[in-house]
Amino acid sequence: MGAGARRRAKICPNATRGSFRNSHHHPLLERWWKNSKISGRCNMPINKVPIKHPNVPMRRQRGLSLIESLVSLLVLALGIMGLAGIQTRLLVETRTSAHRATAIRLIDDLTNRMALNRDAAIAGNYNFAWAAAATPAQDCVTAQCTGAQMAQSDLNLWRASVATALPAGGAASVFQSANDARQIGIAIAWTANESNAAAADATKYAAPFVIAAGVTCPTNSICHVVYVQP
Numbered sequence: 669m670g671a672g673a674r675r676r677a678k679i680c681p682n683a684t685r686g687s688f689r690n691s692h693h694h695p696l697l698e699r700w701w702k703n704s705k706i707s708g709r710c711n712m713p714i715n716k717v718p719i720k721h722p723n724v725p726m727r728r729q730r731g732l733s734l735i736e737s738l739v740s741l742l743v744l745a746l747g748i749m750g751l752a753g754i755q756t757r758l759l760v761e762t763r764t765s766a767h768r769a770t771a772i773r774l775i776d777d778l779t780n781r782m783a784l785n786r787d788a789a790i791a792g793n794y795n796f797a798w799a800a801a802a803t804p805a806q807d808c809v810t811a812q813c814t815g816a817q818m819a820q821s822d823l824n825l826w827r828a829s830v831a832t833a834l835p836a837g838g839a840a841s842v843f844q845s846a847n848d849a850r851q852i853g854i855a856i857a858w859t860a861n862e863s864n865a866a867a868a869d870a871t872k873y874a875a876p877f878v879i880a881a882g883v884t885c886p887t888n889s890i891c892h893v894v895y896v897q898p
Contacts, residue, residue: 764890767834767835767858767890768890768892770833770834771834771856771858771892772892772894774826774829774830774833774840774856775854775856775892775894775896777826777829778794778822778826778842778854779854779894779896779898781822781826782794782819782822782852782896782898783898785815785818785819785822786898787815788815788816788818788819789819789852789898790849790850790898791815791816792844793815793816793819793820794819794822794823794842794852795842795843795844795852796823796841796842797841797843798839798840798841798857798886802823802824802827803820803824804824805817805820805821805823805824806820806821807821808821823842826840827840830856834856834858835858835859836858836859838856838857838858839856839857839858839886839889840854840855840856840857841853841854841855841857841883842854842855843855843880843882843883845880845895846880846881848897850897851895851896851897852895852896852897852898853879853880853883853893853894853895853896854893854894854895854896855879855883855885855891855892855893856891856892857885857886857889857890857891857892858889858890859888859889859890860888860889860890877891879891879893880893
């Protein structure tokens with residue numbers, strides 16, 4: 669072996685032409701082998717040799733990320749709209765419950781007044797219709813009153829409390845039970861803070877309903893009725 673061959677073997681001890689030819693079969697490797705024999709250098713240009721993967725096809729981006737983002741935004745918007753609807757409905761139900769609790773408190777107030785003036789209550793002195801105007805009454809705090817006068821004074825004070833405590837002034841009616849003369853019905857109405865579910869149900873939704881004989885709940889109102897026996 670000559671000096672040149674020994675020098676090439678020392679520089680490239682593991683590189684033979686046959687090994688590169690049989691393992692890679694690439695023209696660039698053949699060219700590198702020829703050049704290495706002339707220059708005696710063994711720097712293989714690995715970064716210049718393209719690596720091919722015949723079994724892995726190339727994939728191109730076709731806007732899937734943008735579509736997925738839009739779909740995600742749509743789902744998020746629908747979720748937020750659903751939460752807003754639930755929150756609105758919860759607010760409406762909370763207000764309705766608060767108004768109903770106020771109506772129960774007002775009915776309890778009038779029931780106590782009638783219990784203290786039982787004879788006038790059974791005689792019907794506390795009865796009045798929805799649209800009945802308030803009748804001026806004597807001041808029973810500073811002067812002595814009869815049972816009927818006391819009933820009228822109680823009604824004026826009580827109806828003022830109803831108008832103050834409930835939305836849109838509220839409304840009330842006191843009537844005698846048709847089944848038992850000893851029972852007295854107290855009805856309180858306030859404006860319904862709800863929307864009709866469909867236009868086809870608008871007539872049924874807004875129509876007054878019958879509470880008792882001759883007594884109906886006003887239009888577009890929610891009514892709470894309690895029968896008491898003073």
